[in-house]
Amino acid sequence: MKLLGSGIFKGMAVTLENFVRSYFDRDRKHHLFTKEYAWKSDAPADQLPARADTTVTTRSRNFPMLLHDGKGSEDPMASIRCVACQICERECPPQCIFIEKEYDANGKFVKRPVIFDIDISVCMSCQICVEVCPFDAIVMNSEFELSNNDRFNGLLVRRDALLKSNDYYHRIHPEEAQERDDRMAREKAEKEAKQAAADAAKKKAAELAAEKAAELAAAKPKVDPAAPTATPQ
Amino acid sequence: MIDTLIHILALTAPVAMIFASLFAFTTWLERKILARIQNRIGPNYINIPFTKFRKTFGLLQPAADGFKMLVKEDIVPHGADRFLHLLAPILALVPAMMVLCLLPFDLPFANESMKRIHAAALDNAVLLFFGITSINTLAVFMAGWASRNKYSLLGGMRAVAQMVSYEIPLVLSAAVVIMAVGSLSAQKIVAAQSTHWFIFTPWGLAAFFIFFIASLAETNRSPFDLPEAESEIIAGYFTEYSGFKFALFFLGEYLSIFAINGLAVTLFFGGGNGPWVQAHPWLSCVWFLAKIFGLIFIIIWLRGTVPRLRVDQLMAFAWKFLMPLSILNLFVAAVALKVQQPWLTWPLCALVLYAAAHGLSRLQQKNVGPRTYQYAE
């Protein structure tokens, strides 16, 4: 003989409990859950908005950015990592990247992009370009206040706007940046090691050849008449 | 003659102003309470132009909404019946305003002649109250018909059917109190409740229960907000209204909520009397409003919890549950008033009413109940 309407009263008890406890949930963990908007004006310049823990985490990706290794002061183009190999342009699913190579005075390809545009009205921040880039030149930024009122040119981000310094990358995605730098350092070390090994091998081969040549030169005056039959080892 | 006119004006103008400003406050209250029920904050930011000042606890939100409604374009659909489309919101608002003056809401600064006029007006207040609120049904139908839109026609027909069928339990449950007091005048009803309020008698409690549910249906609130069921027929009868006509509909709805809850307070919660009222009579105003806001909190609380009924269930609930219960309550109250020993009548009434309520609800939903589920590995 269940009391009439007891289901509704039980439901109302739940909502009343939520209503009352929302006034006592100081650290807003459960009963008052809204995270207030992290106003950019509150955050210090060139820094993630102050309340980074709420809206933007250390791995959140919004739109791509190009990296350069230079310090803040000098011309970023000097140390840009991108070599305009156009792999990311081909692999980008929504086809929103456009690159034009830079050629110096007499037409030789300088390993740098003259134009590197990303149309952020088309880009869906899917991060495929970061994966396929062999030179770690492009990574994901987590800047989210990008809206502007010019639909045509405002949303086409040019190369200079995309360029960011590596230590800005360390600031927004610390462990990812660290991991990437370690990997690059490791690869460079391996390459040098390989290079060194190759130099050593070449040097050794050169010495060997020089030695053999010297030996050959020394042996030749003795058996001059029988020389034609000797075949070089 | 002229001074009576002035006195009438002095009586009605403050009531209208108080309740109109309370309307703004209630919209804010409703959004804040609903927000807190749903674990969120509710309106709290209003960017006041030219100042950096932002956090205002949302108190300016009703002002912002009102301004937005004023500025918004007022679209009338092509084939709509222009005159009726304009008349409907006015007809929704005017009865609600008129009815507010019938509440026994004695203003502190009233002098003798104003009190006499107020008493005269309140003579058969309850009957006038129901007479005038029935015009609201007309306005809803006019809105539904005039906007020449399938959804609003559906909403209009639903609203008319609902209001007509819930008026009967409303009137019958009020009749119980009128029978107990023996007069239609709000003044006498409030006076009769000076010692104990009617809510504390079993038949009074049952009458209040029926009155409250029927008043929810009358003002299209919470479980009965079928005419404006946004998930089925978008916004029901006021789909095609925008701009200030839409705001008028909302003002009309909130004022009718104040009015019908004001009547509930006079009938069951003893109008203006409460502790310390003899000491300073101006407190009766405060008590009256406090009780109304108590009921409004319950309405908002219900709105945040309970889903909506279907049209046929709504009709079945009115005709097969509320009306028989209110007629039975009439008889039980008559018996209880005849036999004066409270210790005998109260348990008996409570038992009879509860048994009838449970029987009727069992009768309606035979094979509906929570189920158990079996699992497969």
Place this chain on the structure above:
Amino acid sequence: MTSPALHEPVLQQFPATRWDAAARALIVPADIARAVAQWLTQPANGEFDYCSNVTGVDFLPKEIKEKTKNADGTEETLTRTEPGSLQVVYHLYSMRRRTGPLVLKQVAPREKPVAASLTPVWRSCELQEREVFDLFGVRFEGHPDLRRLLMWDEFEGFPMRRDYVEPADYEWEPTPHGEVLEKHRRGKVIS
């Protein structure tokens, strides 16, 4: 994938069907397709009560160059064009016996493609066959309500065919992306 036992009984019962080993699918001619389907749903032979997936596949006509050694020993390349085809692929499962997919294929010519609709046997094919008709143009005989599913009814052409050319009035907005797209178009074929 298809356990070998599933398709053997069908081959014996319906000699007209043949087994395409490469794609591990059963090629069924259109005229007996519904009979095969009805037969397959019987509890005695496999009880495939659930048709999970209906797909259209478009194969363009291919030129195959074959090096044939004719009589006097000289090499001679013979170019034979294999006719293209529109295939409708059905993946059948049995929910009661939980047995794996049996893949049924109806091969139809590219010019006037016609296939037998299996909706009267499995209702799940209804919307999917409408989609194959909409995007590939295969007419299904016996389908209760053959209309375009995704495109609007006045749309001409069948977008998923490999030789489909976008109409000129394909409305795109002249966003900067538009310029980017145009430059790409000049440079390389996007297709």
Place this chain on the structure above:
Amino acid sequence: MSTAAPIAAPPYKLVRHDEAEAGLLEVSMGPHHPSTHGVFRMDVKLDGETVVRLKPVFGYLHRNHEKLAEGMSYLSSMPFTDRLDYFNSMANNWAYALAAEKLVDVPVPERAQYLRVIMAELTRLVNHTSLVGFFLNDLGALGTPLLYAFRERERILDLFEQASGARMMCNYFRFGGLRCDVPAGWLDRTRALVGGFPKFLDEFEKLLCENEIILARTQHVGVLSGAQAINAGITGPMLRASGVNYDLRKVDAYGIYDRFSFRVPLGAAGDCYDRFMIRMLEMRESLKILEQALRDIPEGPVMGNAPRVFKPAAAEVYGRVESPKGELGFYLIADGTTKPYRYRVRPPSLINLTVLEDLCVGHSIADAVVILGSIDIVLGEVDR
């Protein structure tokens, strides 16, 4: 399990659609209707309030995802799978990765298998909580259950963001493993969430499951029999609500689902209430799987040694996964190049809509909205 009745006559009656309809009210619950869960239109013919005929209209969100995929490499169409059923991007990724891994058998490391199960079950929680919230919203409970559900969903989306970088469009699975490992402390946060979830489910059930109005509105509405469901290709919770025991996690036991012990709830009546309750009970089962997975997840690499350029040999493959909405299948035909020759997605939401008209005819328009809500469609997957 209800025995599938031998299907002699066609299991549904051929309805001629042009019988005399003079007095009927033709309403188009059009693409901008608040309760169609996206751009989905229903041409409804009403006799008073009861539905006489209901024709769904699709195609408003059709982007021809399959033609796009034929023009791009295998990896490039992975982010587009997030946008199929945008509530469960992880489940879509897994279905595509599973199918692609059948083309080129790449061994998936243990830790990646465990993380895949964890992500899939978290997505199932997200989908079922959101569905119950939207379902109650259609019934008219103004947002309260929806916002309680969204509170839990927010926590899970934060976990996704910390792991994959994006809340909804995760693009986290790769052929042969996952793109990157979860950050430190992520597993403890997940254990905390899974620990706190039953308390939320109890509160939800206390709020909803005995509510008389919900019982009256959803029981015996839109009844679907087991045989009709199987024949119409219905899969997922909607099928199990009609009493058919068919859950791909048990049938195919893909990934490492065979290592976890969990049960499959089955409904009896197959009406809207059963579909709603089955999803509530499935959430509890997912919690069990999550506890076991979080308990014994090993350390180790997350990405197998997949080839740098994914270029499978010519083959035909059909991989399917138990996504929260039903059987999500990928049919891939590879022709030896880096681009798939044919890329087909089996959309569970679209096929579950086959029976929409059969369920709605005879009910009122308010019930049609409730039935559509109980079927749980997402238009990204319906229109592809």
Place this chain on the structure above:
Amino acid sequence: MIEQVAFYILSAVAVLGALLAVSRRNLVHGVFALLLFFAALSGLFVMLLADYVAAVQVLVYIGAVGILLLFTIMLTEHVTGDDLRRLGVRGWFWGLLLAVAVPAVLILPAVLNEKSAKAAPIVVAQGNPALANNATQANTVKALGKVLMEKYVVPLEVLALLLTAALIGAVAVAHAPEKDASGKDTPA
């Protein structure tokens, strides 16, 4: 003085409402004009200090009868009246005759009988205090209740029956004839 002005306004509104109710082609407009007439009538009752009857007039006529009229209109088919042909003007002679006869029957006795013609308006005009105080507010309801329940019980019940019969008849006449499967009109 105020009573006279109010009386003229109210009666003007009543006449306007009645005229509109008759002349409008759109049935819905007609019903709403009728309701305006009822409202003006209830205003006149208030003028006569019969506030109970005024309240009942609003409640019953506008609240219930008006709505029922609208319901019955909803069941008829040609409502907006813009597709109706002009209803022939053949019967104008009998219409004119009736229009003259009915007011004559109503007004003539009052005009011929001098005494009562003079007395009635004055009583209303002066707002006779005698009438005001002896009919104290409280017992108009009680008096009406007693009279209704004792003297006039039978006519009350008969009237109720008549009203329901009228409504059912209206629905039966206006209901669209059922169309059978082949589309022919079957007799309703």
